[in-house]
Amino acid sequence: MKPYAFGVDIGGTTVKIGFFSSNGKFVEHWEIPTRKEDNGSMILPDIASAIAKKMDQYNITIDDIEGVGVGVPGPVLGDGVVSMCVNLGWGKVDVREELTSLLGGVPVEVGNDANVAALGEQWNGGGKGHDNVVMVTLGTGVGGGIILGGKIVAGSNGAAGEIGHMKVRDKETAVCGCGKKGCLEQYASATGVVRLAKLGLTKASAKESPLKNLEEITAKDVFDYAKSGDEYSLSVVDEVGKMLGEAIAHITCVVDPDVVVIGGGVSKAGQILLDAVEKYYAPAAFHACRDVDFKLAVLGNDAGMYGAVRMVLGK
Amino acid sequence: MKPYAFGVDIGGTTVKIGFFSSNGKFVEHWEIPTRKEDNGSMILPDIASAIAKKMDQYNITIDDIEGVGVGVPGPVLGDGVVSMCVNLGWGKVDVREELTSLLGGVPVEVGNDANVAALGEQWNGGGKGHDNVVMVTLGTGVGGGIILGGKIVAGSNGAAGEIGHMKVRDKETAVCGCGKKGCLEQYASATGVVRLAKLGLTKASAKESPLKNLEEITAKDVFDYAKSGDEYSLSVVDEVGKMLGEAIAHITCVVDPDVVVIGGGVSKAGQILLDAVEKYYAPAAFHACRDVDFKLAVLGNDAGMYGAVRMVLGK
Numbered sequence: 129m130k131p132y133a134f135g136v137d138i139g140g141t142t143v144k145i146g147f148f149s150s151n152g153k154f155v156e157h158w159e160i161p162t163r164k165e166d167n168g169s170m171i172l173p174d175i176a177s178a179i180a181k182k183m184d185q186y187n188i189t190i191d192d193i194e195g196v197g198v199g200v201p202g203p204v205l206g207d208g209v210v211s212m213c214v215n216l217g218w219g220k221v222d223v224r225e226e227l228t229s230l231l232g233g234v235p236v237e238v239g240n241d242a243n244v245a246a247l248g249e250q251w252n253g254g255g256k257g258h259d260n261v262v263m264v265t266l267g268t269g270v271g272g273g274i275i276l277g278g279k280i281v282a283g284s285n286g287a288a289g290e291i292g293h294m295k296v297r298d299k300e301t302a303v304c305g306c307g308k309k310g311c312l313e314q315y316a317s318a319t320g321v322v323r324l325a326k327l328g329l330t331k332a333s334a335k336e337s338p339l340k341n342l343e344e345i346t347a348k349d350v351f352d353y354a355k356s357g358d359e360y361s362l363s364v365v366d367e368v369g370k371m372l373g374e375a376i377a378h379i380t381c382v383v384d385p386d387v388v389v390i391g392g393g394v395s396k397a398g399q400i401l402l403d404a405v406e407k408y409y410a411p412a413a414f415h416a417c418r419d420v421d422f423k424l425a426v427l428g429n430d431a432g433m434y435g436a437v438r439m440v441l442g443k
Numbered sequence: 444m445k446p447y448a449f450g451v452d453i454g455g456t457t458v459k460i461g462f463f464s465s466n467g468k469f470v471e472h473w474e475i476p477t478r479k480e481d482n483g484s485m486i487l488p489d490i491a492s493a494i495a496k497k498m499d500q501y502n503i504t505i506d507d508i509e510g511v512g513v514g515v516p517g518p519v520l521g522d523g524v525v526s527m528c529v530n531l532g533w534g535k536v537d538v539r540e541e542l543t544s545l546l547g548g549v550p551v552e553v554g555n556d557a558n559v560a561a562l563g564e565q566w567n568g569g570g571k572g573h574d575n576v577v578m579v580t581l582g583t584g585v586g587g588g589i590i591l592g593g594k595i596v597a598g599s600n601g602a603a604g605e606i607g608h609m610k611v612r613d614k615e616t617a618v619c620g621c622g623k624k625g626c627l628e629q630y631a632s633a634t635g636v637v638r639l640a641k642l643g644l645t646k647a648s649a650k651e652s653p654l655k656n657l658e659e660i661t662a663k664d665v666f667d668y669a670k671s672g673d674e675y676s677l678s679v680v681d682e683v684g685k686m687l688g689e690a691i692a693h694i695t696c697v698v699d700p701d702v703v704v705i706g707g708g709v710s711k712a713g714q715i716l717l718d719a720v721e722k723y724y725a726p727a728a729f730h731a732c733r734d735v736d737f738k739l740a741v742l743g744n745d746a747g748m749y750g751a752v753r754m755v756l757g758k
Contacts, residue, residue, distance in 0.1 A: 274697060283698060284701040284735070287729055288698050295692060306729065308726070308729075381608060382606060382693075385598070
């Protein structure tokens with residue numbers, strides 16, 4: 129194997145670039161802005177140019193590079209083609225082909241950002257040591273990634289692991305960003321937790337809750353007050369746990385993983401979240417999968433770079 | 444590749460044995476009884492002896508055999524070990540090791556019967572031409588199998604594809620065979636369809652239903668009367684469709700397959716079942732997966748033999 133590789137995580141605001149030695153350790157990592165103007169046509173040239181400069185700086189050539197892995201915030205088909213990526217202003221872009229060409233022939237692998245982050249956590253994070261990992265990412269939305277045999281499951285439409293849009297409630301009047309009603313994301317994302325908390329604030333059970341005194345409620349507030357014993361906040365956390373625990377039970381019936389890793393901003397709540405999830409997971413899960421390990425993600429925002437480089441180092 | 448292979452489907456009553464040429468066509472297939480006495484200790488020797496006789500009959504030796512694939516009605520781990528198989532009277536049995544040894548070193552592959560049947564349908568049945576297939580089998584129970592990249596997803600505990608035990612209803616008082624309440628199997632298996640039909644028979648809407656005149660109701664009766672326009676039977680089929688359609692929407696969020704194949708005895712109802720499933724699938728599915736193909740299984744009871752031999756021919 130060649131001595132170096134790059135892992136690139138393209139976000140809506142910044143592109144994170146990791147320069148790795150082929151043993152999987154960072155040599156260095158940095159960020160560049162994501163220039164979305166002109167339908168994002170400068171994003172790949174900017175990345176290529178940043179990588180080329182870094183190679184110059186270290187006095188290495190493309191012969192020293194095993195490859196470049198890239199995570200993209202949209203659906204990616206198996207051949208490295210992005211069919212559409214609203215977040216970047218992209219229509220159909222053949223990321224593998226274009227970036228390989230910009231970089232003088234370096235092999236490029238491309239994956240959806242949530243799937244790539246899942247691969248990072250499987251390889252070097254909460255799922256380390258396990259080949260079969262389900263990752264659930266609780267951020268502004270709810271994303272996910274399925275890793276089987278150490279490889280990303282991309283799906284026929286690049287939509288495998290889109291577990292935020294699993295329908296988990298029948299009677300829902302609010303509409304999810306995807307257009308459906310009752311998606312997991314409407315309850316277990318940061319905004320979903322806040323939404324649930326606000327929905328019940330007029331209930332008698334919320335009368336004494338310190339959440340009522342806040343001008344703006346955040347998901348962190350809900351978990352913090354739950355930790356300090358506020359009954360109402362605890363009931364919201366319990367509801368989130370039920371939605372998540374039962375959805376994860378659906379997932380384990382399908383792929384029966386070794387471990388479920390929970391990440392994203394909401395997962396910073398820590399053990400109280402895991403406890404709420406496991407409370408509802410166990411009775412809903414198929415008996416053979418009941419003892420699956422739940423782990424918190426550990427790589428944070430670096431998971432994307434790790435997963436991206438793993439696509440080229442783990443082939 | 445060697446010119447022949449065997450595909451063996453072990454059931455609770457009979458063992459189906461397929462003698463295949465390596466192009467995947469039957470040379471011949473037959474059945475032997477499953478002898479469950481003495482903790483099923485004779486089952487593998489019986490299979491080995493049947494295979495040996497067939498080789499004698501065709502005047503071939505183990506050097507002409509690519510391998511033997513075996514489907515077992517219980518969870519199978521990746522290394523071909525069955526941890527427990529109540530249907531056969533087995534505790535832990537290393538099927539791969541034992542059968543290889545009984546057959547003088549022929550390579551043996553082992554899988555769970557539902558997963559193996561799914562592989563058969565993916566290879567040569569309703570999912571032919573597609574690498575990523577979800578199969579849902581509606582028989583006495585509800586089983587399933589997940590095929591990704593043309594390979595069985597077995598899972599950490601051999602429980603991948605156990606979608607009959609996905610919890611799909613919160614308010615259920617009846618207990619499933621697995622000990623939980625609200626499993627898909629309680630609504631969409633042959634017995635589940637009958638259960639649903641009986642549950643509502645006292646309703647006003649069932650007043651005119653011809654189902655009321657039957658001494659024993661079968662799932663076939665429910666679908667047949669639905670086809671002939673009985674409103675009550677149609678409402679039962681609709682409910683089955685909702686349970687199945689929404690459960691399949693959960694599954695496609697996880698693995699995003701090319702096609703969903705529906706098999707088992709209940710699937711003989713045909714288009715009326717597919718229509719009911721698709722009616723509820725589409726609104727529950729993630730938009731990228733909404734157009735997944737639904738197909739009926741085509742191999743019937745032969746799916747297990749096809750899938751079993753595919754494990755050795757498709758390596």
